[in-house]
Amino acid sequence: MNQLVIVPAYNEAEVIRKVLTGLKSQLRKLGEFEIVVVDDGSTDETYQEAKKANVTILRHPINRGLGGALGTGLYYAKQKRAKLVVTFDADGQHDPKDIAKVISPILKREADVVIGSRMMKGAKKIPWDRRVIIWGSNLVTRLLFGVSTTDSQSGFRAFSRKAIQNIRIKTQEMEVSSEIFSEVRRLDLRVAEAPISVIYTPYSRKKGQSNLNAAAVLARLLLRLAR
Amino acid sequence: MSLILIPIQLFLLVFVLFALSRVYLRFREGTITLRTFLFWSGIWVLAILGVLQPQFTTWIARKIGIGRGADAVIYTSLVLLFYLIYRTNVLLENLRHEITELTRKIALEQETRNKKQRTRSKKHGD
Numbered sequence: 371m372n373q374l375v376i377v378p379a380y381n382e383a384e385v386i387r388k389v390l391t392g393l394k395s396q397l398r399k400l401g402e403f404e405i406v407v408v409d410d411g412s413t414d415e416t417y418q419e420a421k422k423a424n425v426t427i428l429r430h431p432i433n434r435g436l437g438g439a440l441g442t443g444l445y446y447a448k449q450k451r452a453k454l455v456v457t458f459d460a461d462g463q464h465d466p467k468d469i470a471k472v473i474s475p476i477l478k479r480e481a482d483v484v485i486g487s488r489m490m491k492g493a494k495k496i497p498w499d500r501r502v503i504i505w506g507s508n509l510v511t512r513l514l515f516g517v518s519t520t521d522s523q524s525g526f527r528a529f530s531r532k533a534i535q536n537i538r539i540k541t542q543e544m545e546v547s548s549e550i551f552s553e554v555r556r557l558d559l560r561v562a563e564a565p566i567s568v569i570y571t572p573y574s575r576k577k578g579q580s581n582l583n584a585a586a587v588l589a590r591l592l593l594r595l596a597r
Numbered sequence: 598m599s600l601i602l603i604p605i606q607l608f609l610l611v612f613v614l615f616a617l618s619r620v621y622l623r624f625r626e627g628t629i630t631l632r633t634f635l636f637w638s639g640i641w642v643l644a645i646l647g648v649l650q651p652q653f654t655t656w657i658a659r660k661i662g663i664g665r666g667a668d669a670v671i672y673t674s675l676v677l678l679f680y681l682i683y684r685t686n687v688l689l690e691n692l693r694h695e696i697t698e699l700t701r702k703i704a705l706e707q708e709t710r711n712k713k714q715r716t717r718s719k720k721h722g723d
Contacts, residue, residue, distance in 0.1 A: 408704070428704040438697040442704055449705075542697055593686060 486526030
């Protein structure tokens with residue numbers, strides 16, 4: 371199995387099983403995929419719930435943040451010499467039906483990194499304060515890394531073998547989203563975007579990146595660059 | 598040099614000697630490296646000099662074009678403090694990164710073990 375779906379999860383016991391079931395039924399139509407949950411030191415029943423879905427689970431003994439979890443997933447993919455990786459949020463905000471669209475540029479060898487963008491269609495559905503954050507993050511991404519994207523913070527992405535083998539994740543938390551773009555720039559990877567729908571539920575809003583957090587993420591990102 | 602110390606000098610002297618003793622003790626038990634030991638010893642010895650002989654700081658201040666010795670001390674301390682805070686931040690960030698690497702290793706090894714166990718139990722037919 372050389373195609374992976376990485377699902378980073380931290381305290382998602384409430385929804386993870388449903389998300390995994392949804393993923394599985396869609397993936398069956400798309401070929402053979404291995405689902406890899408990275409349980410980032412959850413303190414609830416996330417691990418037990420994911421186990422019931424009969425998927426590969428990489429379990430962090432302590433919480434390391436989104437960057438740490440994605441890094442682990444990508445490292446696993448690299449070891450397995452995967453030819454395709456999809457990252458998919460565990461909180462149920464993504465629609466598994468969009469996977470076909472997100473992986474298509476990779477399968478056609480048109481891109482190495484595909485961003486599933488929440489802003490390309492139905493952006494109106496995204497709460498306005500969140501839209502401001504996304505817009506600001508896109509601006510920072512363009513200023514710092516010279517990559518234009520409509521949704522730099524999206525957790526729904528696809529990576530080609532070249533990207534998987536070469537991208538190195540060093541950040542631990544939400545700034546990983548920006549780090550991926552700095553890697554895109556460093557490695558001169560081809561980027562494409564695919565429109566995805568977003569399912570904002572009270573649950574996923576509560577779990578997502580909080581607005582105030584954005585400033586802290588930016589500060590850490592700048593510290594990294596200034597080192 | 599007058600041997601009568603005003604209270605602030607006495608207080609500072611006691612504190613600096615205390616700090617210096619800590620540096621020596623940490624070095625002796627091997628917690629800090631020779632470089633760190635020399636750096637901090639240097640800082641505290643300079644501080645003792647400044648406390649006992651305030652003219653010394655004034656002399657340096659004149660040399661580098663600042664009016665008063667106390668000002669020179671404050672400027673240098675501030676620059677040093679900012680730099681040390683920055684260094685600490687970098688160190689912390691590196692530490693966090695290393696912990697993540699360790700966590701990753703543990704997670705991957707656990708998965709390999711689990712996989713082996715699963716294949717074994719499959720072979721035994723249970």
